[in-house]
Amino acid sequence: MSQIETFYEVMRRQGITRRSFMKYCSLTASALGLGPAFVPKIAHAMETKPRTPVIWVNGLECTCCSESFIRGAHPLAKDVVLSMISLDYSHVLMAAAGHAAEAALEEAIEKYKGNYILAVEGNPPLNEDGMFCIVGGKPFVEQLRHVAAGAKAIISWGACASYGCVQAASPNPTRATPVHKVITDKPIIKVPGCPPIAEVMTGVITYMLTFDRLPELDRQGRPAMFYGQRIHDKCYRRPHFDAGQFVEAWDDDNARKGYCLYKMGCKGPTTYNACSTVGWNEGTSFPIQSGHGCIGCSEDGFWDQGGFYNRLTNIKQFGVEANADQVGMAAAGVVGGAVAVHAAVSALKRAQKKTQDKVEG
């Protein structure tokens, strides 16, 4: 295993003075809400603690994932980027460009072989040998395979990397393919959404760094703590759904009263994401709260699931973590104690609050 440098060593190597380093530490302290007394402690941690190298590659995408990520507030994205990981390669955030950038990528791969986390934003198109997306003069799919070979784990950011998103929508002329169908021999964690919520992105990455393992995943490979809950179940308009109070037309009286948007095509009942619990822009709002139905952007093939305003009709699913015996229960109509208990326990686990306010125990 190659020696991983500490944050301080990297900064020194990049020609940053000790004075600037201490100034940075005091900025971090204020960003974390800590007093000036913490500055030397942060400096100490940064001088001694090795960071986890992260390589962030971009394929066919729109950069909305990066845009979302840098707006993370809990924990602060800049805290994550600057003090927990070393973002050794990222088109969007790195200062280097051109050959220097590609050289940095090769250097990082070589140096941290088997130890780095690969974050993929966007997906590779496979048609015409991948010529529809060229990075550094070569097809992106080649870069992806090359970088993935030495990765410890892969994070698929966004609907593009997880499921294909708009570029993979029918008829998919470039044959854009999600990452897990190209890289099959590495642990992949999907963080879908268009884009994913900032706090979910930083939450996933800090979890992986802190506990040095992937969080619990659902059957589709998404972190269960953020994608285990249906928008519909945690929606603040849910009481209106229960009571059969629906918006019947845009801007009608019921819309002003904030009734349920199911009849206006809301995809909340089939969408698993943390929007209705975590919210967007530091929890300010989320689509339903601003009066528009959920479009289901974190679900597989959401561009091919009919219009945004078509009412859901065929919704027969227990949820993404439905397993064989639940399906069996639905098919055969078995009424068995164990099967019922299993269904009940998964429903309860889904319903539980997933954000932790205080340390347990």
Place this chain on the structure above:
Amino acid sequence: MTPGFEGSFLGAADKISSLAIMECKICWTPYDPAMGDDTRQVMPGTAFLDLPDDWSCPGCSAPRAQFLVREDPGAPSAAVMAEMEARTKALVADFTEVFHSRMRDLPMVNQALHVQAVGFQPYEGGFLGVLVAPWFMNLVLLPGPERAVLKVGTKETVTFPSGAYEFMHAAREMVGPYMACALFSPMGDFTSQLQAVEVARAAMGELFRVENRAETDRAADIRALREAELAPVAEPDLAPSRRKLITGGLGE
């Protein structure tokens, strides 16, 4: 003595009220305080507990302690149970009305099901149970008088042994304010009412079991660990002292 499968009142005077109707566990002869007992010329209106000490079953002479409670309208729990029944009945009536007036022609509704309240039990002055309907299954908390009534859609966390659950405040005309936590919706995977009720009943049991806790994002744990990393490092005491100087550190 452990009574085992005893069931009879065994002289536990504090457990029954003066209105309790008792029943012999051997020959099922009842004693109703409203009727008294002709055999021993006990006047109507005499509570079971006020019967003479040597009173025994008029039917089979079994001792007084061998009587069972048939019903006890005067017990404090009876009033609670009556209130619970009234409130769950209103709940079911209300949502049945919603079904007939607004939901029944929607495609997402499971026509095999009907509205039913399952497993309601007293909880913190209110009542907790599961409401099964053709379009949802919710944990429902009919709040007690001391729980604050908040705006419809406000979330409040209620903690059970299996974890913290976010309940949403809501209100209906017949039910009044209530709180609900969604378990299933839509209900397309249930093939029969029996099956839905079975799952609802299981949910009520599993709610109180610690092992059903799911993983959270552990944001607080992560923060605590990060702060511990930044915790002060034990600084060696560098201040010179007379003792250190003379003993060269050996006297410590």
